[in-house]
Each structure stands twice: as C-alpha cells, then as structure tokens.
Amino acid sequence: MSFSCHKNCSGSAEIASISSYRTHTCAQLSEDEVGCKVRLSGWVHRVRDLGQILFIDLRDHYGVTQCVFYSSCSRFIDAQKVSLESVIKVDGVVAKRSPETVNEKISTGGIEVVVESIDVLSMAGPLPMNVNSGKEFPEETRLKYRFLDLRREKLHKNIVLRSQVVNFLRMRMIEQGFLEFHTPILTKQSPEGARDYLVPSRLYPGEFYALPQSPQQFKQLLMVSGFDRYFQIAPCFRDEDPRADRSPGEFYQLDIEMAFATQSEIFEVIEPVLRSVFCEFGGGASVTNIPFPKITYEDAMLLYGCDKPDLRNPLVIRDLTEEFSSNPCPPFSGAISGGGVVRALVIKADIWQKNSLQKSFFRSLAQWAEREKAKGIGYVTVEALDVSDEASFSGPIAKFLNERHRGNIFSTLDLGVGDRVLFIADEKSLAESISGKMRIHLGETLGLVRDGSFELCWIVDFPMYERDKDSGAVIFSHNPFSMPQGGMDALCSEDPLSIKAYQYDIVCNGIELSSGAIRNHVPEIMYKAFEIAGYGKDHVDEQFGGMIRAFHYGAPPHGGLAPGIDRMIMLLSGAKNLREVIAFPFSQQVRDLMMDAPSAVSADSLKELHIRVVR
Structure with a gap:
C-alpha cells in the first residue's frame, strides 16, 4: 500500500492505492502533500464548533491532524454530532494553514485537511475521564x-x-x-x-x-x-x-x-x-x-546510610565514633558506651546562604527526625577557625565540646566558617538508617540532587549472613545461592557474620535496578552454607532438588543478574x-x-x- 499522492495533468488530486481506512497516519502529512486527497482514521481528540465552520483534531497512535468541516460539506451536520473519543474516518484535501494559525506544537501543525466526507466508525458515550x-x-x-x-x-x-x-x-x-x-x-x-x-x-x-x-x-x-x-x-x-x-x-x-x-x-x-x-x-x-564505580556494602552503609545510594546527591555521611570514644561527650556517651556510633552530615555555608536558611530550619529538621522515630539530632555552627577559641562553635551541644573534640571535628570534617554540622548518635543500624534518610531529605529539601543525569554504581561485597533481629539466629542476608568469598575454608573457619559473598547490586539514581551474584555451584559448599543458616541436607535436597542434583554431574562456575x-x-x-x-x-x-x-x-x-x- 502506498501513502503517496499523485497529481494528474489537469492539476486535480486523486488518492493512490487507497486503503479501507487511511492513506496516511495522523502524524505524516506536511506541506509536501498540500493539494493531495487523503483519508485519515482516528479518535476525535478535540472539537471546536464555530457555527459555519467546525474543527476536529483527529488523533491516532502516531499524532494529531486538524480536520476542517465547512457548512457546505454534505456531512457537516453529522460531523457536529460526533462526541469526543468517537472513532471516525474522513476523506479530504490537504491545505496549507495561514501563518497565524500554524501550530508549532504538533508535527502536522503547518497543514489541515479540508474534509469532504466523514464516516462514524464507532460513537463514544459520555467519558468517565478526559483524554x-x-x-x-x-x-x-x-x-x-x-x-x-x-x-x-x-x-x-x-x-x-x-x-x-x-x-x-x-x-x-x-x-x-x-x-x-x-x-x-x-x-x-x-x-x-x-x-x-x-x-x-x-x-x-x-x-x-x-x-x-x-x-x-x-x-x-x-x-x-x-x-x-x-x-x-x-x-x-x-x-x-x-x-x-x-x-x-x-x-x-x-x-x-x-x-x-x-x-x-x-x-x-x-x-x-x-x-x-x-x-x-x-x-x-x-x-x-564505564567502568561504573564499585562501592562496598560496608562503605555504602557508612557513607550513604543505605545500600542503594543516589550519587547525584553530594552529601556524604561521616563517622565520628572514634573521635568521641576516647574522650566522652555527654550527648553521645550513652550511645557509644552501648556499642553505638556517631554519624555526622555537614551543610556547607554556601548551601545555607543559597537557601536563605534560618534557625527555624533546625526546628523543622527536629520535627522530621521525630516522625522518623529518631531519638534526636544535635547540631553546631562553625563560628571561627581557631579551634582553641571557645566561640568556634555555637549551638545546643557546643557547650559539651572541649578543645580536643573541636580539633577532631575540624580536622575530620574539613570545616569552614558558617558550616553546620548535624550529629546522630544511636545503635549502628538505626544511626545508619536515620542518617541515610536525613541525607536524602536534605538533598531534596536543599536542592542538592543534580538533575539531568543517570549515575550508576555497583554495590559489592555484601555480607553472606546476618543475625535475625527477633530470634538472634544466623540467616542469609541476601541470595542463598551465592558463592561465599573464601569458599569452604571461610565457611568452616570464619565467623559467619564476617563472611562476604560474591553478591552485587547495580544502582541508578538511588533505585536498585538489580541484584546478582556468582553462584554457589559446588554441592558440598552449598550444603555447608545452608547448614550455617539452620537448614539440613534434607531441606536443601527437598527444596532445591533439581538444581543440587544437577550440580553433582559437573557444573561450571557461573553468575548473573x-x-x-x-x-x-x-x-x-x-x-x-x-x-x-x-x-x-x-x-x-x-x-x-x-x-x-x-x-x-x-x-x-x-x-x-x-x-x-x-x-
């Protein structure tokens, strides 16, 4: 079937190889077809009735074409009756639009079809929603x-x-x-x-x-x-x-x-x-x-507070546990003595000024932390670079920071005048979770997340096992079919919670696209891996019999995602x-x-x- 238009020697137009429903789609026509006789089919997208002239925007999968009905058209009355989203077929001639009526928003905006006949293929009833x-x-x-x-x-x-x-x-x-x-x-x-x-x-x-x-x-x-x-x-x-x-x-x-x-x-x-x-x-x-950055699971949880970091956000979480461990500080000593950690995020002075932030920002941040079930957020403002000066910090917890604390914080965080430091002290998993959520919250609130980019990274070296919070038992932390790093030797001689697996995630803009792993293809290693997680050989054979049976007959090393x-x-x-x-x-x-x-x-x-x- 041809969608071309041929003009005969007398200058009139005729349809070439016409189909039953259309010679062109509603996105094909241009000024090259002016004067051609065409046939279009589609849905009634919009109707503008001006009395003696009627405009119907006809839409199909490909686009929209404006169709014009003059009162002299024999089917003008029929055209006035069609409802939105009815399916119609029209025959007409392509005409060039006047300059003031050109629609630059659509590909066919330079032309319109002057309709000679219309067939209603399917009349639409009242719409429950506009299209x-x-x-x-x-x-x-x-x-x-x-x-x-x-x-x-x-x-x-x-x-x-x-x-x-x-x-x-x-x-x-x-x-x-x-x-x-x-x-x-x-x-x-x-x-x-x-x-x-x-x-x-x-x-x-x-x-x-x-x-x-x-x-x-x-x-x-x-x-x-x-x-x-x-x-x-x-x-x-x-x-x-x-x-x-x-x-x-x-x-x-x-x-x-x-x-x-x-x-x-x-x-x-x-x-x-x-x-x-x-x-x-x-x-x-x-x-x-390429190559995409590779971030260990441990570093991801430390620096970003989650295992699917959005690298468009420049904020990085810092660990200050060591800085306060040997020199207790009252706001943090309870958490540290209980095995917890201290994490910090820095709002640089230029970001603070760019967003015209006031002290009320900390009140709103405290309200956010309360909704997230955090125990609280401490903060200080850098007032001077002389770390021996008592006024070098201001804020609710500044009075608890001695000269050694201030020196450690300055050197670790590379601070400048006007910077704000936010502190979270809690049990490790909670501190990671809250600081990670706060990093995301600050990135969005302060407009720090870079638009117009897709930033991908690998998260690698996931732990093979973790401890169940309710029962305390050792369980698989990710994919039970993964090969443990160190193989059988690691499973037999190392603390299960210290064993890493050949597991990896691919992350884009804070969204996990995939998990993957190098598979455990050795029956003896698989039985041992499941044994550590509390499953006997019989359970493995029952649940994964087809696969474990196949591994007994020669299985290659393999992996995927x-x-x-x-x-x-x-x-x-x-x-x-x-x-x-x-x-x-x-x-x-x-x-x-x-x-x-x-x-x-x-x-x-x-x-x-x-x-x-x-x-």
Whole structure:
C-alpha cells in the first residue's frame, strides 16, 4: 500500500492505492502533500464548533491532524454530532494553514485537511475521564478505565518507550552473544524471600504449582546444561505489598546468566548494555562512564546510610565514633558506651546562604527526625577557625565540646566558617538508617540532587549472613545461592557474620535496578552454607532438588543478574511510580480494577480443583 499522492495533468488530486481506512497516519502529512486527497482514521481528540465552520483534531497512535468541516460539506451536520473519543474516518484535501494559525506544537501543525466526507466508525458515550487534557484523575478511575488512560499522551508515550527499550535491550544482548530462552511459568514453590502465587493442580489433588518469583534455578540449570550465555525478558510473580518502585503481582526483568565468568567479567559485559540504554533513551542526560564505580556494602552503609545510594546527591555521611570514644561527650556517651556510633552530615555555608536558611530550619529538621522515630539530632555552627577559641562553635551541644573534640571535628570534617554540622548518635543500624534518610531529605529539601543525569554504581561485597533481629539466629542476608568469598575454608573457619559473598547490586539514581551474584555451584559448599543458616541436607535436597542434583554431574562456575525492566523505564520516563510505565497494572490494593480480578470462581471449578473456600 502506498501513502503517496499523485497529481494528474489537469492539476486535480486523486488518492493512490487507497486503503479501507487511511492513506496516511495522523502524524505524516506536511506541506509536501498540500493539494493531495487523503483519508485519515482516528479518535476525535478535540472539537471546536464555530457555527459555519467546525474543527476536529483527529488523533491516532502516531499524532494529531486538524480536520476542517465547512457548512457546505454534505456531512457537516453529522460531523457536529460526533462526541469526543468517537472513532471516525474522513476523506479530504490537504491545505496549507495561514501563518497565524500554524501550530508549532504538533508535527502536522503547518497543514489541515479540508474534509469532504466523514464516516462514524464507532460513537463514544459520555467519558468517565478526559483524554485530551493533562488534568489528574483519581487512580481508581484511571485503572478502571485504563484503555482511556492509555490514550493520554504521557502514558501512551511511556508504553511506547517501554517497547522500544525492551527491543533495544534484546538486540544488545544478542550482539553480545547471548541466546534468549524461555523458562517455565508453572514451577515448584521456592523460598526466595517473598510469597509465591500458587496454582492448584487438577490432576494432583492437594498439590500446587507456583508462579516463578524469578527464573533463578532454571537459568542456573541452563548453564549446567552446557549453554554459555542466556538472557530472557522474564515475567516474575511475587505476592508482596506495593510501593512506588515495586509493582505488586508481576514485573519484568532482563534476566542474565553467564558460564565460566567471574564477577568482574560479568560487570564488563553488562555495563555497556546498561549505559547504552540510558544514553539512547535518556533524553540527552549524562550517564556514568564505564567502568561504573564499585562501592562496598560496608562503605555504602557508612557513607550513604543505605545500600542503594543516589550519587547525584553530594552529601556524604561521616563517622565520628572514634573521635568521641576516647574522650566522652555527654550527648553521645550513652550511645557509644552501648556499642553505638556517631554519624555526622555537614551543610556547607554556601548551601545555607543559597537557601536563605534560618534557625527555624533546625526546628523543622527536629520535627522530621521525630516522625522518623529518631531519638534526636544535635547540631553546631562553625563560628571561627581557631579551634582553641571557645566561640568556634555555637549551638545546643557546643557547650559539651572541649578543645580536643573541636580539633577532631575540624580536622575530620574539613570545616569552614558558617558550616553546620548535624550529629546522630544511636545503635549502628538505626544511626545508619536515620542518617541515610536525613541525607536524602536534605538533598531534596536543599536542592542538592543534580538533575539531568543517570549515575550508576555497583554495590559489592555484601555480607553472606546476618543475625535475625527477633530470634538472634544466623540467616542469609541476601541470595542463598551465592558463592561465599573464601569458599569452604571461610565457611568452616570464619565467623559467619564476617563472611562476604560474591553478591552485587547495580544502582541508578538511588533505585536498585538489580541484584546478582556468582553462584554457589559446588554441592558440598552449598550444603555447608545452608547448614550455617539452620537448614539440613534434607531441606536443601527437598527444596532445591533439581538444581543440587544437577550440580553433582559437573557444573561450571557461573553468575548473573536481572535488571528490572519496569524500574529502568520509570527512570527513563521520569515517572514517579511503576504504574505509570505498565500498560495494565494492579492498584495499590493489588486488584485489577479494569478486569475485576481477583474474583470468585464457580463451585464447579473449585470442586474440579479439589478446593473448598473457608471464609
């Protein structure tokens, strides 16, 4: 089919190779087609009725074209009756707009179509929400009428972007020698940290399949099966509570696994893929150069108070525990004597002045800290650089700081006149959490977070184990399938809480895109690793029988990761939550409001599945 227009020798226009519904899309026409007879189909986006002339902005997937109906048109009355979002087909001639009516905001803004005939293909009823405005509507309405919501420009572009990014990622992985495989959707329940979605078996009463939380075991089995580089745009299912960066129910990830690969080799392969997608679709934003920074988990918790730092925020947390340990200071001595720590953040004088901050800022910060369940925040202001001068600091805790304290703080924090120092003293995990949240709060409140950039980093050397806060037992802290650093020797001879794992996260702008690891592929090491976490050999064989059995027959060293597709699109589109980049998401209450799911099923269906509902 041709979308071209041919003019005959007499100067009149005729449609060439006309389709049933259109010769052009609503974004194709330009001044090159002036005088051409065309056919367009689409949705009625806007209507402006001026009495003797009617304007309809016609919209399709590609764009918008202005259509003009004069009262002399035989179908003028019909055109006046069409409602917004009705689907119509029009035939007409392309005309050039006068200079004062050109619309620079759309690609077809230099022309309009003078309509000769109109066919109403589908008349729309009263709309529960407008499509042609940027007005916000309740999320419940948007999700119930998602098919209307998806017609809105911003959301429509997000879903198009999603398709483009997925296709781009697929091509980049294939270029790197990866093969795409599809792993099962119906599988065995696996304790991977979240609740499973269970599917009852009709043929095996009382037994259930589970939807995969990830293709973790299957992709490892592919490596054992002799394949070298695997990837998949993988659907994953987890019955977990929603939040802004986590979609309840299902999500998609770029699932990757490599055989005979070290951690550094995996980084070398994946970094160009991730950087290229942010360069290609990031709208000109700067992107971290390769190699990405590598930050140990321990340093991340110290410097940023979390394991997914936003490096666009220049604030860095400093540890002052040692400076106050040997020389007690009343505001901090209680925390330190109980094994706690002292952390500090500095607001430089120029930032204070730029934001025109007053002392009331500390009162608002104290209120914020109270909401975050912090015990309190101390602060001082640098008044002079002479550390022997009693007036070198002012503020509520300045009177508790002796000359040695002031000297230590000055030298450690590299302070200047007018700088403000904020202190948090508490048990280590709480001090990390509060100082990390305060770093984010200050970065946003003071406008410190750099816009127009995607800053990526690796978090490495995660602890293999941690202590459960309730029971005190040693448990896995991250991925139980990870290889411990030091292998069997470390598991047998070292304190479990000191053992690091070959685990890593990739983080972008404070969002965790992926966790990954070099896998534990040696049966004896896996049994020992699970034994330390309180699981016997029988449990490992029962829960992971397929994988552990395969490892007894020759398994290569292997590793991988799985960057979240939804989170990447959220970052690239600037969306505030994942529902803005998913075509048909669940609500916050984990319901599909459009299809009304979940829903009750018939008694016959339950009987066939050997299930009885107990309310």
